Amino acid sequence: MNYQQLVSFIRRQRSFLCVGLDTDLRKVPAHLLNEESPIFTFNRAIIDATAPYCVAYKPNLAFYETYGVKGWQAFEDTVRYIRQHYPSHFIIADAKRGDIGNTSAMYARAFFEDLDVDALTIAPYMGCDSVEPFLGYEGKWVVLLALTSNKGSADFQLTEGTDGMKLFERVLKTSQSWADASQMMYVVGATQGAKFADVRRLVPYHFLLVPGVGAQGGSLQEVCQYGMTDDCGLLVNSSRGIIYADNTPCFAEAAAAAAHALQEEMAVELEKKGL
Amino acid sequence: MNYQQLVSFIRRQRSFLCVGLDTDLRKVPAHLLNEESPIFTFNRAIIDATAPYCVAYKPNLAFYETYGVKGWQAFEDTVRYIRQHYPSHFIIADAKRGDIGNTSAMYARAFFEDLDVDALTIAPYMGCDSVEPFLGYEGKWVVLLALTSNKGSADFQLTEGTDGMKLFERVLKTSQSWADASQMMYVVGATQGAKFADVRRLVPYHFLLVPGVGAQGGSLQEVCQYGMTDDCGLLVNSSRGIIYADNTPCFAEAAAAAAHALQEEMAVELEKKGL
Numbered sequence: 001m002n003y004q005q006l007v008s009f010i011r012r013q014r015s016f017l018c019v020g021l022d023t024d025l026r027k028v029p030a031h032l033l034n035e036e037s038p039i040f041t042f043n044r045a046i047i048d049a050t051a052p053y054c055v056a057y058k059p060n061l062a063f064y065e066t067y068g069v070k071g072w073q074a075f076e077d078t079v080r081y082i083r084q085h086y087p088s089h090f091i092i093a094d095a096k097r098g099d100i101g102n103t104s105a106m107y108a109r110a111f112f113e114d115l116d117v118d119a120l121t122i123a124p125y126m127g128c129d130s131v132e133p134f135l136g137y138e139g140k141w142v143v144l145l146a147l148t149s150n151k152g153s154a155d156f157q158l159t160e161g162t163d164g165m166k167l168f169e170r171v172l173k174t175s176q177s178w179a180d181a182s183q184m185m186y187v188v189g190a191t192q193g194a195k196f197a198d199v200r201r202l203v204p205y206h207f208l209l210v211p212g213v214g215a216q217g218g219s220l221q222e223v224c225q226y227g228m229t230d231d232c233g234l235l236v237n238s239s240r241g242i243i244y245a246d247n248t249p250c251f252a253e254a255a256a257a258a259a260h261a262l263q264e265e266m267a268v269e270l271e272k273k274g275l
Numbered sequence: 276m277n278y279q280q281l282v283s284f285i286r287r288q289r290s291f292l293c294v295g296l297d298t299d300l301r302k303v304p305a306h307l308l309n310e311e312s313p314i315f316t317f318n319r320a321i322i323d324a325t326a327p328y329c330v331a332y333k334p335n336l337a338f339y340e341t342y343g344v345k346g347w348q349a350f351e352d353t354v355r356y357i358r359q360h361y362p363s364h365f366i367i368a369d370a371k372r373g374d375i376g377n378t379s380a381m382y383a384r385a386f387f388e389d390l391d392v393d394a395l396t397i398a399p400y401m402g403c404d405s406v407e408p409f410l411g412y413e414g415k416w417v418v419l420l421a422l423t424s425n426k427g428s429a430d431f432q433l434t435e436g437t438d439g440m441k442l443f444e445r446v447l448k449t450s451q452s453w454a455d456a457s458q459m460m461y462v463v464g465a466t467q468g469a470k471f472a473d474v475r476r477l478v479p480y481h482f483l484l485v486p487g488v489g490a491q492g493g494s495l496q497e498v499c500q501y502g503m504t505d506d507c508g509l510l511v512n513s514s515r516g517i518i519y520a521d522n523t524p525c526f527a528e529a530a531a532a533a534a535h536a537l538q539e540e541m542a543v544e545l546e547k548k549g550l
Contacts, residue, residue, distance in 0.1 A: 065382065077493060107340065127431055129425050
């Protein structure tokens, strides 16, 4: 999906919600555990319930890999299900990969060619040649970790260089010479909404993938106030707040309601921007 | 495997060689492609041929994930094969993971409990709480990326902070408060052997996993001169130079010869240190 298609879809859906499919068998409703593939069965129900209210899905690979071959199968089934039934939705494989060039090229092929996801999260530590192999695919995106919302983000991401620039700012700045806003997004954690003003000075146009609204504690209004662009420029993720809204057989209805509530807040923010 | 067991095994084997299982179906001998699982068949032959000359195996996950469910199965089969037939050998899952706490905990469970590998490579960008979940397992190790050997390593790893410390040095220093030399190793690229003197000033005792000897161009003698400790403290990896030494039906014999040649050089270096 290219930049313009993503912006159009956001306008049509009145939403910039990304639903994080962090599916954990210890948290899904007990009645699903007898299914042949409880992870996929759960995901399918969540997807059907939330698709009207979101524009993107973000399965976090860790949750699938922890179940080995079966988990990997459930991940593939989930991606294929979204592709087939909701072809307009954007799919982000939250993999946080990043390796030397030839290895990154293997990942790029796996995720962009074989699985046909739209975007992949990448860790920037290994630099340019670990990211470049992902940039040769038209309509495919790299979502680079910049400022994450966890406590440990302060350990290195906030380290100041001799030029006064923090590491996450350097990542934002340096990586813009690798690809423009049509192929690159950034992960920017939402716990401090005002930080978005600093981020927007460095990346005025790029989409930002914002985790941490909801369970991790960020405020949607603040994120929009400081982070929204004329093309929206935001994908706001919620995982636990939606997919574990309820763990009874009514889990899907509860997920729909939680996603709907966020979508309504988002519609207000889009309206404010004239989008 | 704990620190003392690893040091003893290195002394016994007269080797600190790690064989990188970066198995690529485009490079394995053609006659294997008709096998039911060409990746596992290739790995098994390489492992049987090289086990007398090495102390560790390092499958790089990217090469397996690129083949989806089948690749993941081949990875699991490979780890189980080593565990069963060569229980003294150290297994490093080269995964370069690193995520927020609860997600890292999922990875830790998958790799340390279910698969029973000895170590996992981790990217440091997300800081302490992305690494901590891996440190709760006795005899299991985190191999933290510090200085990688690729061109892009200069983009961020060499950035100097206001205190004159480069980012990779900060990673080495900060992370020592997370775990000691019995649970933590560091990836330090080998293209500039003299860099190891600086590294050893910061981490005098930790094991270093050194990629880039061989195909990536580092010199074994230089690495040992500047990087070896009284307990060896080095695992030197070679991937392509061993596993693709030949692509005829004699590939395993060629791999054995390449590993044996490196082992003999390593025995000389161990001897020099009185190990």
